[in-house]
Amino acid sequence: MTPTRRRAGHEARSSPRGSIWAAGGEDLRARLVARDERALAELIDVASPWLLGIAQGMLQDPVEAEEVVLEVMTIAWNRIELVGAEGSALMPWLLRVTRNRTIDRLRARRRRGSALAAASADPGIVRHVEDESRIDEAGAPGWHVHRSVHAALDSLPEDQRTAVRLAYFEGLTHSEIAERLAIPLGTVKTRLRLGFGRLRVSLAPIKDWVL
Amino acid sequence: MSAHDWFVEHRMDYVARTLEESELRTFQDHLARCPECAGEVASIERDLAWLPMGAAPVALRPGLSRRLAEGVLETRGRRWMRRAMPAAMAASLLLGAAGWLAGRLETERLARELQERDRRLAALTDTVSITRGADRVLQASIDMDGREGGILIFDDSATHRWNVVIHGLPPAPAGQVYRFWFICEEKMVPGAEVSAGANPALFTLPMPPEGGKVMGAALTVESLATPPMEPRGRTLAELML
Numbered sequence: 091m092t093p094t095r096r097r098a099g100h101e102a103r104s105s106p107r108g109s110i111w112a113a114g115g116e117d118l119r120a121r122l123v124a125r126d127e128r129a130l131a132e133l134i135d136v137a138s139p140w141l142l143g144i145a146q147g148m149l150q151d152p153v154e155a156e157e158v159v160l161e162v163m164t165i166a167w168n169r170i171e172l173v174g175a176e177g178s179a180l181m182p183w184l185l186r187v188t189r190n191r192t193i194d195r196l197r198a199r200r201r202r203g204s205a206l207a208a209a210s211a212d213p214g215i216v217r218h219v220e221d222e223s224r225i226d227e228a229g230a231p232g233w234h235v236h237r238s239v240h241a242a243l244d245s246l247p248e249d250q251r252t253a254v255r256l257a258y259f260e261g262l263t264h265s266e267i268a269e270r271l272a273i274p275l276g277t278v279k280t281r282l283r284l285g286f287g288r289l290r291v292s293l294a295p296i297k298d299w300v301l
Numbered sequence: 302m303s304a305h306d307w308f309v310e311h312r313m314d315y316v317a318r319t320l321e322e323s324e325l326r327t328f329q330d331h332l333a334r335c336p337e338c339a340g341e342v343a344s345i346e347r348d349l350a351w352l353p354m355g356a357a358p359v360a361l362r363p364g365l366s367r368r369l370a371e372g373v374l375e376t377r378g379r380r381w382m383r384r385a386m387p388a389a390m391a392a393s394l395l396l397g398a399a400g401w402l403a404g405r406l407e408t409e410r411l412a413r414e415l416q417e418r419d420r421r422l423a424a425l426t427d428t429v430s431i432t433r434g435a436d437r438v439l440q441a442s443i444d445m446d447g448r449e450g451g452i453l454i455f456d457d458s459a460t461h462r463w464n465v466v467i468h469g470l471p472p473a474p475a476g477q478v479y480r481f482w483f484i485c486e487e488k489m490v491p492g493a494e495v496s497a498g499a500n501p502a503l504f505t506l507p508m509p510p511e512g513g514k515v516m517g518a519a520l521t522v523e524s525l526a527t528p529p530m531e532p533r534g535r536t537l538a539e540l541m542l
């Protein structure tokens with residue numbers, strides 16, 4: 091998924107992956123609306139590794155993460171007429187819904203009193219999202235976006251980056267972060283606000299990329 | 302600090318989903334009726350659209366692509382969704398033309414309009430007191446075994462609730478029950494079981510805590526034996542916001 095810019099006036103990035111990527115998400119979405127099952131297979135191939143990365147990073151359970159991806163893909167397929175209908179692109183929608191559903195499961199798990207995810211058990215240790223047996227293909231569709239987001243995260247001061255990672259990539263609430271880092275709630279909120287504020291600015295230039 | 306400042310302060314936290322459950326509900330209730338916050342939340346979501354891709358991708362286990370495709374195509378909800386969604390979108394267009402998005406109509410004027418617009422709804426004049434505070438009214442007709450009824454939703458900004466009026470429903474067939482659903486961005490969320498005994502049936506619902514943005518509502522008739530997790534039965538009415 092080499093992203094292409096949607097707005098006129100920006101030169102589309104050339105795609106090494108063939109016309110589907112160069113055409114952006116609108117073409118894929120149109121084929122999904124037309125109930126093209128090959129388009130579904132293509133969507134699964136390109137999007138699933140990323141969706142799985144989000145879900146598995148938070149849930150620390152490959153089977154449950156795959157369930158989330160199946161749920162999200164099912165929603166996208168069944169409701170494709172509504173997905174992206176208001177100008178929001180398909181891939182950001184998939185990312186957002188995956189993250190929301192994963193957090194729903196995390197919160198439900200915690201309500202049931204389960205222990206926090208294994209990787210979250212060590213106080214003060216923030217697992218880097220990239221340090222496991224994950225895809226390492228710089229040529230994978232979407233890798234360019236991943237690098238851009240990483241650059242934005244890496245540019246944050248350490249304390250803000252830690253708070254953002256716990257909140258956004260591990261799904262912790264304000265109070266859970268405060269407890270984990272043993273810092274006051276107000277400090278958590280301040281760090282997140284500053285961190286997300288900076289990310290908004292640094293990610294704004296890529297916001298119109300489409301899958 | 303005004304009451305609204307809290308919402309302004311927590312827009313980013315809402316998008317990041319770091320709010321506690323009770324705060325999340327409060328925020329969602331507010332979001333459904335504050336265009337300013339809804340606009341800003343949408344803007345934050347756009348700016349951070351790619352942030353989830355900070356998580357590194359995971360290689361799919363062998364055969365997972367195929368299992369996912371098969372799983373999607375075999376989903377039980379598929380039949381209902383496929384049928385309901387185009388119909389719901391059509392209903393939305395019709396409502397856009399036939400319905401009205403009132404600013405804050407006064408009770409009397411709204412009552413008069415209701416009667417003028419649809420004689421079948423005249424029976425509802427005694428319930429029109431619930432329209433105080435409603436800043437949006439949705440309506441659709443219901444056809445149940447040849448009997449015509451109607452469904453009205455009064456979106457109440459004062460209580461952050463939906464007041465729902467359903468009239469003209471015959472008793473549910475044996476072993477079945479009427480159910481009201483929220484059509485949310487991500488899924489259908491059960492709203493309430495509707496008693497056909499009271500006519501019109503009146504009930505009040507808070508916005509659902511899950512499923513994402515509320516996009517509309519539906520009324521179905523379901524088997525009593527089916528757990529109310531997702532609609533399986535016949536759709537009697539659909540309304541889209």
Ligand SMILES: [Zn+2]
Pocket residue numbers: 305308309331335336337338339
């Ligand atoms: Zn507001």
